[in-house]
Amino acid sequence: MTDTPGLEVDRVVKRFGGLQVFHDVSFSLRPGEVLGVIGPNGAGKTTLINVLCGRFPPSAGSVSLDGKSITGLPTHRLARMGLVRSFQQTNTFKSASVRENLSRALRFSGAPMRVVERVDALLRQFDLHPRLDEPSDKLPYGLQKMLGLLLAYATGPKVLLLDEPAAGLERRERTLIDAFVAAARADHGCSVLIVEHDMDLIRRLCPRILVLDAGHLIAEGPPAEVLARRDVIEAYMGLSDEDEAA
Numbered sequence: 740m741t742d743t744p745g746l747e748v749d750r751v752v753k754r755f756g757g758l759q760v761f762h763d764v765s766f767s768l769r770p771g772e773v774l775g776v777i778g779p780n781g782a783g784k785t786t787l788i789n790v791l792c793g794r795f796p797p798s799a800g801s802v803s804l805d806g807k808s809i810t811g812l813p814t815h816r817l818a819r820m821g822l823v824r825s826f827q828q829t830n831t832f833k834s835a836s837v838r839e840n841l842s843r844a845l846r847f848s849g850a851p852m853r854v855v856e857r858v859d860a861l862l863r864q865f866d867l868h869p870r871l872d873e874p875s876d877k878l879p880y881g882l883q884k885m886l887g888l889l890l891a892y893a894t895g896p897k898v899l900l901l902d903e904p905a906a907g908l909e910r911r912e913r914t915l916i917d918a919f920v921a922a923a924r925a926d927h928g929c930s931v932l933i934v935e936h937d938m939d940l941i942r943r944l945c946p947r948i949l950v951l952d953a954g955h956l957i958a959e960g961p962p963a964e965v966l967a968r969r970d971v972i973e974a975y976m977g978l979s980d981e982d983e984a985a
């Protein structure tokens with residue numbers, strides 16, 4: 740990690756019409772850090788990623804990257820600055836082959852040799868290598884998601900925002916996410932924000948986590964500490980005093 744500021748989110752608010760999805764969310768993602776974001780369904784986690792990657796502008800507040808304001812910039816400009824997201828579903832160019840998808844992402848980054856080599860190694864690790872010429876939308880769901888991660892990697896990100904990378908994956912595929920995050924950090928020095936419901940993955944990969952509940956950040960700290968907090972258990976597990984008394 741370095742002393743540069745990384746991604747700074749300051750009192751960000753998002754409203755859709757009368758619905759306020761989150762309220763005064765502030766946190767920072769330091770260079771090289773892997774930060775987990777957890778919270779119950781509907782807490783606003785995907786919306787947070789959508790706002791950070793420029794899909795929707797924030798309703799209030801500001802976001803900066805390495806000290807420069809990026810508030811309200813559109814997705815393609817943020818991608819050029821190295822801020823890239825993966826999707827809760829999948830994010831490949833549907834009818835294009837695995838190879839074509841990767842070529843586009845590599846062209847975007849200028850395809851430095853070490854990135855090309857790592858993409859090749861990850862393709863083999865993810866069992867995607869034999870499928871290079873298949874249309875990406877015909878791949879099994881897990882492989883589509885792994886390809887989505889590879890595409891994000893191949894663009895050469897500075898900040899990676901991953902929305903539920905483990906959702907819908909088998910146990911073996913889930914452990915490959917660890918190798919993926921390690922490669923992204925080693926090769927690009929990037930920081931990673933991971934939204935995830937898989938607490939094993941969160942514990943393995945994230946030294947620090949944030950908890951979003953109904954649009955409010957209610958806790959922040961190391962997973963062992965945060966996941967033991969009563970307010971977090973109640974928010975996340977939907978446990979009430981009555982449940983506990985029963």
Ligand SMILES: Nc1ncnc2c1ncn2[C@@H]1O[C@H](COP(=O)(O)OP(=O)(O)OP(=O)(O)O)[C@@H](O)[C@H]1O
Pocket residue numbers: 755758760778779780781782783784785786787827
């Ligand atoms: N484009 C939109 N227009 C209106 N409301 C939206 C929009 N996107 C999200 N919302 C609302 O924002 C709230 C938070 O949704 P979001 O998808 O961010 O939750 P989440 O924390 O990612 O949940 P999950 O864990 O189920 O993925 C929900 O009430 C959702 O209906």
Ligand SMILES: [Mg+2]
Pocket residue numbers: 784785786827
């Ligand atoms: Mg979501």
